[in-house]
Amino acid sequence: MPEVGGAVDDARALVAQWFPEARAAWLGGSVVLGSATPGSDLDVTVLLPGPPAPYRDSRRYRGWPVELFVHTDTSLGHYVRRDVDSGRPTMARLVGRSVVLVDTDGTGAQWQQTAQQLLAAGPPRLTGDDLATLRYAVTDLLDDVTHAHDGHERLVSAVLLADEAARLLLHGAGHWWGRGKWVVRELADLDERDGSSWRVRHEQALVTAAAGDVSLVLAFADDVLARNGGPLFEGHRLSGTDPAARPPLGSR
Structure with a gap:
């Protein structure tokens, strides 16, 4: 497992070499969170006074794979807010749960504190069309798994249903969500908060589905739907947008 102190030293050196004009920089990700593996990279967020930021870049430095998230004040604010609003706080976590590498004017500490406050507050609660759309998606996938034509189709649909x-x-629980490995981490965090066992159930559902038994995936999804208003199909309607449609008179 990579050593945190060495990761911080290397990250600080790369910022000094590649971004001498940086106002602030942070090292986040698995090497800071304590979940690093031999394949972990350095997730470095850099705050510049202006262009060429914002951009994202992938490089190597001293043997490390490096993911760079290079921002201005306004672009960092945009992406932090966007991620928080979506319930998946990638940028807020990279800055909020980080080691400050550079802080020339206090901005590094200020942004870190702001991100920590946003993480502690949790995501906006899902309501209305957003909640209905998720309920509909789970209901639809339940049907796909139940009536799959063959084992391959059933397994692919079961994995999507579990996700x-x-x-x-x-x-629905007012908790952050994630993709890939972050599904597991967020479920574990929810279990710790609520004293539940969703992570274990999710894992067992996927393992048994891979072996050809989708009953645990179906039960998992059924229980989730029951907590969030039940299945939804009939009556689910969302308005669309026709770019060719004329705006109503007087709307200009």
Whole structure:
């Protein structure tokens, strides 16, 4: 497992070499959170006074794979707010749960504190069309799994169902959600908060589905739906947008 102190030293050196004009920089990700593996990278967020930011870049430095998130004040604010509003706080976590590498004017500490406050407050609660759309997606996938034509189709649909049901569960519980490995981490965090066992159930559902038994995936999704208003199909309607439609008179 990579050593945190060495990761911080290397990250600070790369900022000094590649971004001498940086106002602030942070090292986040798995090496800071304590979940690093031999394949972990350095997630470095850099705050510049202006262009060429914002951009994202992938490089190597001293043997590390490096993910760079290079921002201005306004672009960092935009992406932090966007992620928080979506319930998936990638940028806020990279800055809020970080080691400050550079802080020339106090901005590094200020942004870190702001991100920490946003993380502690939790995501906006899912309501209205957003909640209905997730309920509909889980209901639709339940049907796909139940009536799949063959084992391959059933397994692919079951994996999607487990993912969407976990997303609905986390959103409905007022918890952050994630993709990939972050599904597991967010479910574990929810279990710690609520004294539940959703992470274990999710894992067991996927393992048994891979072996050809989708009953645990179906039960997992059924229980999630029951907590969030039940299945939804009939009556689910969302308005669309026709770019060719004329705006109503007087709207200009």
